[in-house]
Amino acid sequence: MELREATPEEFAAWEGDWIARLGANTGPVDNRKRAARAPVYTLEAVGEAVGTMALALLPIRGGEGHELILSDVHITPAVRRRGHGRAALEAAVRWGRENGARSLNVGYAGGDEATEALFGGMKLIAQHMDIDLGERRELPAEITVEPLRGEAYDVWHVHSVTEYARITAEAGFGTYEEAYRSSVEQFAELLPQGTDTPGHSLEQLIVDGEQVSSIWVRHGYEPGTSFVFDVESSEKHRGKGYGRAAMWHGENISKAAGDGRLMLNVHGHNTVAINLYVKLGYRVVRRYRGIDLTA
Structure with a gap:
């Protein structure tokens, strides 16, 4: 399998098809801008065009080197089931190593058996899950809800930045130092006004005057x-259902904000959280997998 840069005509044909396929899974987001950032290559087997692949070599955020993002691989329907998909993936791995990428990462819609x-076989790095919002969830009577402000916000912020860096590094996104720098940057970008940043809810669940869990939700992340962005039970109160209660509260405040769907990201190694979300009715929207190209 060989890769060559797509002609303008091939890119235009791929772009329209990809936007339609992606939009069917992500909803009404501006996928045309996303497509414009993805260099597209035509896949050729023995001189015959058999499909397209979108590859982008990008700097690793907060770290050194580059990662190869495989945004899309599409085999022409008439020549499927001939091993071209597997050959295309092998070509992408080879291309990444030749161009100095440290890893190859791919995202794809959940529920697609062929994909x-x-x-x-690649390492599961993370997955997006979502749920359609229904009736208001009733929290246990002993729980009260308060905004994260003052000292409570400061403690949460320090802990969350550090914890996100740890989880990110464990998921395979570089060293802890790289992940920490990236975490600091992302929190600063997302919460420039702290707890008063418009469109964000940062709240804590309280029992007997003590925080038992917290949740951070961005409203209008996509239309509807x-x-x-973050949900956690306090360490001494885990296993008591307060994480579930925090998610229920997240659903309530999201619906009150006018949204009809709640989405989240969970790292692949966090099986406890994944199992909780499945029990709560969340479904997989998109999976992200990766290969270490330095091994």
């Missing part, structure tokens, strides 16, 4: 969709 068969 899962192609990428399922809120996004959970």
